[in-house]
Amino acid sequence: MDDYAVLSDTELAAVLRQYNIPHGPVVGSTRKLYEKKIFEYETQRRRLSPPNSSSSSFSYRFSDLDSASMDSDMYDLPKKEDALLYQSKGYNDDYYEESYLTTRTYGEPESLGTSKGFRQPVTSLSDADTFHHLVHDDNLFSSSEEESKDRERPIYGRDSTYQSIAHYRPVSNVSRSSLGLSYYPTTSTSSVSSSSSPTPSWLARRAIRPEKQAPVADLGQDRQVPLWGQLLLFLVFAAFLLFVYYSMQAEEGNPFWMDP
């Protein structure tokens, strides 16, 4: 973590941007927080993809590396991974959005557990679909699902699980042709062109809406019949009261007996 102390504020911000960690300005009061974020992000990434040590740190730009042996690895692989990761990072925004959803959207593919099940969720969540395609490891997936359940989780947590998934991308490209790899180019272009502002709350709601519209519409149908009935009953009751009122009025005649 002290490695980051040598970076200037702008360099730190560049790293945050690189990892797609949503961040504000790196000032005195926020610096330590962002350093910690980067550290935890890299730790998570390292933890989730232990066999691939070269990908454990994206800090090949940094002058101070942990060991010389890592240098060569880091220089070789990240160049190739760079393009993929940057491309897949475009998903990140959508992933942020999805991760705030209720796990309902994740529930379906999770329960089915096969790649076929990924097709079933709503098409507006197509980015989530491709995201699911990438996941081979069920543990990984469940961890990402848990993190999506819990809003309180820090963002780098989601980022890291997603990051490790990017490692599987080359493998999936080769082996999973049956999943319809044409999916990737289309969604990647759309996601890359998507805006990079990670404010997922209302976007997530937008994503949910197509799914929830159907059940809500049904409920609306169920409720509409008694609603009109209630209105009708109300009018009948009001008419009854009016009748009673006017009938009482007629009786307000001479209160005194005319009979002498």
Add this chain to the structure above:
Amino acid sequence: MTTSLKHGDFVAEPMGEKPVRSLPGIGEVPGKKLEERGFDKAYVVLGQFLVLKKDEIIFQEWLKDTCGSQDWFGSL
């Protein structure tokens, strides 16, 4: 003073120059820690919240790191 009472008092009017300890969830100990860091007024903590781009999660993290308290940002 319970948190809800503090919350009510805090949101009832603009924060103005209220000290940081008037924030719900910020009692003696957290307040002292914030003041040590220079966050002596409520608006300074608001400033920190804004610098963190109004991200509640990051802000809570920051608050937890700084002073161990995390249940008051609702009043912002």
